[in-house]
Amino acid sequence: MAARPDITAWRPSVAGIEEVFHAHFTDHTYPMHTHDAWTLLIVDEGMVRYDLDRHEHGVLTDVVTLLPPHVPHNGGAATAAGFRKRVLYLDVAQVDEGLVGMAVDRPVLHDPALRRRIGRLHTALAGPGDELEAASRLALVAERLDRHLRSRPDSVRYVHDRRVAHRLRDLLDERFVEGITLQDAALRLHAHHAHLVRAFSREFGMAPHQYMTGRRVDLARRLLLRGMPASEVAGAVGFYDQSHLTRHFKRVVGTGPGHYARTRGASALSA
Structure with missing residues (x-):
């Protein structure tokens, strides 16, 4: 009897990600099929082999795989131990559709930094409330994927724009309680969302989501010391x-x- 697969799937409230899919398979083999989204895959255990456009490929734990939309592929475990994978299905707008041919030719990306970024993106998507962090991480992942497919060197960077970084900080200061999506911030500031993240991070040494979280924690500390219940x-x-x-x-x-x-009460008693 086939082992029951360990699967978790959900659609996060982050623009650009159609589905998050985590799975541990031991004996399942995918038939030839297609997706209408970009498939961004990392393997945490084992090895996957698959055919894409009549060419055989393998996925190890130290690489990133990007499968283009509408191109048939299959897949299965390369060993009897099976495999554990994490997948993001990205909206077609996240990667230029004109780069589909490049992805067919080079679906496997040897980029440890990109793999780490994708892992952190999965972590940010694991629970509600961290949508800005997830959107920021997605923007940087999509930018790096685009660079790979266009064969641009890693030395290519956006021009450091202090003005847009400070405008974004002002916007976060105004909206840190109610929050703002990265897409809305980009529209308001007339800048690409990936450029916003890079410019802000260079100027202030932290990502926009980290700044917003810090502002929220800072306000929480003040409210707690004023006696507001933590709940x-x-x-x-x-x-x-x-x-x-x-x-x-x-x-x-x-x-x-x-x-x-509670430390507030202890300090009052000892005063």
């Missing part, structure tokens, strides 16, 4: 829920919001 602070500062607040609060402050709030 109410998350919504007041823009986090998705209390667990979302706790995760980021611990990362920034070093302790959870509940413990942080």
